[in-house]
Amino acid sequence: MKRLQITIIAMAVLIAGCKQSATPALQPAKYGAKIAEVGGSKQVAQVGSGLAQPVVVQVNGADGNPVVGALVAFHGEGVQFNPAQALTDASGQVTAAVQLGFNAGDYQIVAETPKSGGGSDSLTLHETALGYEQTLGQAVNAKYCIRCHDNESTPERVSNFDNLSPAPHLFTDGATLNRVSDADLTSLIAHGGAALGKSPQMPAYSSTLKPAEIKAVVAYMRTVADPPYQAPGVKYGK
Amino acid sequence: MSDEKNPVPLRSRPLLRELMIFGVVSFVLLISLAIAPSKNYFSDWRHHQNTFLKMASQRQNGTLVRSFQGGIHQTWIPKLGVVDRCETCHVNMTGALEGSYSQPYRKHPPIPHNLDEFGCTVCHRGQGVATSVEEAHYASESWEQPLLPARYLESGCGQCHLGEMEGTPRLKEGRQLLANMGCVHCHNVTQPDGNILKPTDDPPPLTRIAEKTTREWVYAWIKNPQAYAAQATMPNFGLSDQDAADVSAFLISQSNPSTTSAAKTSMPADKADASGVDKKATEAATLYGASFCSSCHAVQNAAGNLVGGTVGPELTRVGTKVNPAWLQRWLSNPPEYDPVTRMPHYRFDGKQLALLQGFLLAKKDDDFLPKAPLPAASGESIARGKKLVTEDGCAACHQINGVKAPQNFAPSLARVGSRALAQVVFAPGMKHTLPDYLAGKIRDPRSFGPGLKMPKFTLTDQQMDSLTTALLAQSDRAAGMPQEMIISAARTTDYHAGGDAGRLMEDLKCLSCHTINGNGGDMAPELTREGSSVQRAWLEEFLKNPNTLRPALIRRMPKFNLTPAETKILSDYILGAYQAPGFDSATLDQSKLNADAASRGKQLFYSKYGCQSCHIADYKNDKGYVGPALTSVGRRLTPVWTYKWLKDPATLRPGTLMPNFGLKDDEARDLTAFLMTLKAAQGGGK
Numbered sequence: 001m002k003r004l005q006i007t008i009i010a011m012a013v014l015i016a017g018c019k020q021s022a023t024p025a026l027q028p029a030k031y032g033a034k035i036a037e038v039g040g041s042k043q044v045a046q047v048g049s050g051l052a053q054p055v056v057v058q059v060n061g062a063d064g065n066p067v068v069g070a071l072v073a074f075h076g077e078g079v080q081f082n083p084a085q086a087l088t089d090a091s092g093q094v095t096a097a098v099q100l101g102f103n104a105g106d107y108q109i110v111a112e113t114p115k116s117g118g119g120s121d122s123l124t125l126h127e128t129a130l131g132y133e134q135t136l137g138q139a140v141n142a143k144y145c146i147r148c149h150d151n152e153s154t155p156e157r158v159s160n161f162d163n164l165s166p167a168p169h170l171f172t173d174g175a176t177l178n179r180v181s182d183a184d185l186t187s188l189i190a191h192g193g194a195a196l197g198k199s200p201q202m203p204a205y206s207s208t209l210k211p212a213e214i215k216a217v218v219a220y221m222r223t224v225a226d227p228p229y230q231a232p233g234v235k236y237g238k
Numbered sequence: 239m240s241d242e243k244n245p246v247p248l249r250s251r252p253l254l255r256e257l258m259i260f261g262v263v264s265f266v267l268l269i270s271l272a273i274a275p276s277k278n279y280f281s282d283w284r285h286h287q288n289t290f291l292k293m294a295s296q297r298q299n300g301t302l303v304r305s306f307q308g309g310i311h312q313t314w315i316p317k318l319g320v321v322d323r324c325e326t327c328h329v330n331m332t333g334a335l336e337g338s339y340s341q342p343y344r345k346h347p348p349i350p351h352n353l354d355e356f357g358c359t360v361c362h363r364g365q366g367v368a369t370s371v372e373e374a375h376y377a378s379e380s381w382e383q384p385l386l387p388a389r390y391l392e393s394g395c396g397q398c399h400l401g402e403m404e405g406t407p408r409l410k411e412g413r414q415l416l417a418n419m420g421c422v423h424c425h426n427v428t429q430p431d432g433n434i435l436k437p438t439d440d441p442p443p444l445t446r447i448a449e450k451t452t453r454e455w456v457y458a459w460i461k462n463p464q465a466y467a468a469q470a471t472m473p474n475f476g477l478s479d480q481d482a483a484d485v486s487a488f489l490i491s492q493s494n495p496s497t498t499s500a501a502k503t504s505m506p507a508d509k510a511d512a513s514g515v516d517k518k519a520t521e522a523a524t525l526y527g528a529s530f531c532s533s534c535h536a537v538q539n540a541a542g543n544l545v546g547g548t549v550g551p552e553l554t555r556v557g558t559k560v561n562p563a564w565l566q567r568w569l570s571n572p573p574e575y576d577p578v579t580r581m582p583h584y585r586f587d588g589k590q591l592a593l594l595q596g597f598l599l600a601k602k603d604d605d606f607l608p609k610a611p612l613p614a615a616s617g618e619s620i621a622r623g624k625k626l627v628t629e630d631g632c633a634a635c636h637q638i639n640g641v642k643a644p645q646n647f648a649p650s651l652a653r654v655g656s657r658a659l660a661q662v663v664f665a666p667g668m669k670h671t672l673p674d675y676l677a678g679k680i681r682d683p684r685s686f687g688p689g690l691k692m693p694k695f696t697l698t699d700q701q702m703d704s705l706t707t708a709l710l711a712q713s714d715r716a717a718g719m720p721q722e723m724i725i726s727a728a729r730t731t732d733y734h735a736g737g738d739a740g741r742l743m744e745d746l747k748c749l750s751c752h753t754i755n756g757n758g759g760d761m762a763p764e765l766t767r768e769g770s771s772v773q774r775a776w777l778e779e780f781l782k783n784p785n786t787l788r789p790a791l792i793r794r795m796p797k798f799n800l801t802p803a804e805t806k807i808l809s810d811y812i813l814g815a816y817q818a819p820g821f822d823s824a825t826l827d828q829s830k831l832n833a834d835a836a837s838r839g840k841q842l843f844y845s846k847y848g849c850q851s852c853h854i855a856d857y858k859n860d861k862g863y864v865g866p867a868l869t870s871v872g873r874r875l876t877p878v879w880t881y882k883w884l885k886d887p888a889t890l891r892p893g894t895l896m897p898n899f900g901l902k903d904d905e906a907r908d909l910t911a912f913l914m915t916l917k918a919a920q921g922g923g924k
Binding site: 046047048049050052097099101102103104131132133135136139140143144147148155156158159160163164192193194199200201202203204205206207208212213215216219 | 344347348349350387388389390391404405406407408545699700703791792845846847848851852861862863864886888895897898899900
């Protein structure tokens with residue numbers, strides 16, 4: 001009998017202990033009406049790694065002014081946030097570090113804030129994770145392609161984009177590039193523009209890049225395409 | 239035996255009670271016999287295989303289902319010690335069933351290796367032989383290596399690939415950091431092929447430090463190096479005020495007696511009258527820019543961003559640090575103070591020296607220095623400082639008088655990627671896995687307990703991930719890899735040119751930027767075959783006055799103010815020693831480089847190959863910014879080099895951006911003929 005009592009007490013203590021350790025849910029001090037992005041979307045990082053820049057969102061009230069102390073919660077399949085939920089700071093913003101998941105591709109991040117009358121306002125951001133092949137493609141892009149196919153310059157690398165006519169396609173230009181098949185892109189890179197009746201400004205890379213590298217560049221272009229690329233064929237999923 | 243005479247009569251039937259016991263025992267026996275088969279029957283993997291078959295039968299014709307073999311799927315690779323049963327559940331690794339699925343049915347993303355040749359655990363870790371989700375993925379008391387988090391996955395590649403590889407940026411950065419942050423000064427990192435990682439940083443010798451700076455600066459620097467230079471690789475040792483005072487006292491006291499600081503030169507800038515100050519400042523800034531100091535040194539701009547290279551130290555607060563007389567001597571001849579410095583010996587004249595000295599000394603930040611005067615350097619303080627310097631291992635990186643460089647100062651990291659967790663002391667509150675331990679140790683080494691010596695390095699989160707990745711590659715598995723699978727790093731050489739030219743190149747530190755015969759930096763073009771490439775007149779002119787070939791590039795060869803004799807020594811040597819094989823007249827019939835060929839070449843240049851999209855042949859029409867300008871290429875390059883270069887650039891200069899266009903012989907010849915007609919005056923037209 002005594003043993004039973006001890007067991008019960010022990011169990012009670014254990015359960016109480018467990019309850020204590022659970023993190024208490026944050027309670028919003030105020031409610032906003034609208035959640036807006038300040039920065040951090042459309043970043044590219046390798047699978048499983050953190051984004052270079054944190055995601056920053058701002059909660060505004062009905063009057064359009066930032067709200068201090070509103071609750072913001074982040075969700076995203078396979079994505080880790082630090083913090084996953086927080087109250088907005090003095091400027092009405094929440095900053096969260098983001099670590100992408102194990103799989104390459106597009107990740108959706110939803111930032112949500114409860115509204116005063118119930119319900120909530122949410123905002124969806126997109127981030128891109130690169131697998132091995134896309135990472136290789138990114139490296140090849142950074143060495144060979146980016147000088148013409150990127151219109152932004154850095155101190156180390158002045159963009160050649162504006163010097164070319166017709167202008168090269170940005171790799172993020174999904175509206176155009178998504179309509180070109182993998183096979184066509186591959187032969188364009190391998191044999192150059194002139195061989196396919198396009199601009200001769202695009203050199204042939206078949207003697208410079210390995211087939212795997214060309215495939216990797218195509219994979220990279222598909223990953224960063226905006227709007228996102230959908231592979232042709234019937235789509236299954238679970 | 240005694241009952242022989244009165245045997246118990248045999249009963250015809252058992253008692254009910256006996257029957258019940260027998261029944262219960264039989265039932266228990268049956269149940270217990272059924273445990274093993276039913277555990278097998280209701281196992282995770284059978285469930286996953288059945289689900290997979292159900293999906294496959296719904297979505298494809300029956301071929302996949304019919305050819306599917308149920309049961310444990312095992313990859314056995316004896317030479318790698320791999321026994322992996324992962325594909326028992328991860329049945330769709332090859333993507334036989336098309337579509338995107340969540341795990342365990344996801345197709346393996348494309349990698350350069352065949353999965354059957356390497357198995358899974360070589361890269362992913364985890365327990366390969368296990369057939370339950372729990373055992374395969376997570377650590378237990380009998381299995382210390384759980385599945386590796388995705389952000390460290392490149393460590394798998396690094397077990398065989400010991401050198402640089404495209405497509406694994408984390409591993410590459412991690413290894414560079416090991417060499418460049420000073421890790422390998424104290425830790426031994428021996429790779430599986432026996433190659434020991436060598437430091438690539440350049441900690442200055444402290445044997446003459448009193449000439450260079452003051453005790454106050456040393457005090458402030460060792461207390462917080464990053465407050466002086468944000469990107470300083472010197473770690474923070476967490477010294478107390480007393481410690482820093484003692485160490486600075488010792489470092490100044492051990493310094494060789496200064497030879498010149500007694501003869502303090504007065505600063506010319508001080509004497510300048512007010513009207514000349516502005517003009518002088520502009521002139522000095524121009525000289526700083528024209529000498530391309532910022533290719534190696536960074537300075538914080540008004541917006542607080544660092545602008546410039548990381549080869550040399552940041553100069554934002556250099557005026558607070560250096561002794562004016564030392565600075566003047568240093569600028570006039572750096573190797574005289576530090577023979578192995580990467581800073582070239584510019585031949586500045588007196589006026590230039592004064593300008594630069596004034597310019598640099600004006601970069602002051604007196605907030606950096608201690609507010610209160612330091613306690614005087616007593617003998618006791620110096621002795622305590624020496625003890626601290628010895629204990630903290632300062633001499634592992636810096637040359638210090640009276641303190642020997644310690645041997646095996648820190649634990650070897652050759653096998654750190656497989657360190658047994660039993661040997662590891664975790665910091666409180668951290669996850670008990672090896673990657674978390676390594677990452678934590680890099681993030682905050684002193685949090686693991688009192689009395690630990692490893693200092694705190696200033697790294698970004700990504701750099702910490704990279705370092706952890708590089709360390710995880712130093713695993714037992716890597717050490718036990720069959721030697722034929724190991725791909726060693728490209729070995730660097732210790733090539734140095736000989737003779738007069740060699741001494742001159744040593745003085746100008748050519749190898750700080752240029753690589754020659756496998757030794758040198760990567761800031762400027764490789765020069766191993768430069769002698770075959772350029773014409774003498776151009777080379778001499780260029781050495782005298784290096785104008786740029788690439789208008790868009792911010793880094794350029796600085797002007798060293800060479801004498802005509804020095805120019806001749808260098809040109810002779812470059813043209814004589816740095817020749818490529820097979821550059822004789824038989825390669826190209828130069829008589830065919832006529833006007834006809836040139837006009838055909840012009841066609842090819844502008845129409846077929848669109849060369850003007852990257853190069854400028856004519857400043858009026860062309861705008862290409864990627865490659866060098868070709869307006870005077872006919873005076874710069876030799877015809878044979880041009881011809882061979884057009885045919886296959888990467889063999890002449892590995893890693894060049896110029897694609898191989900697969901030109902036919904006559905096309906390359908015609909293009910060469912055209913290019914040789916481009917002989918505009920150098921630097922003209924722009």
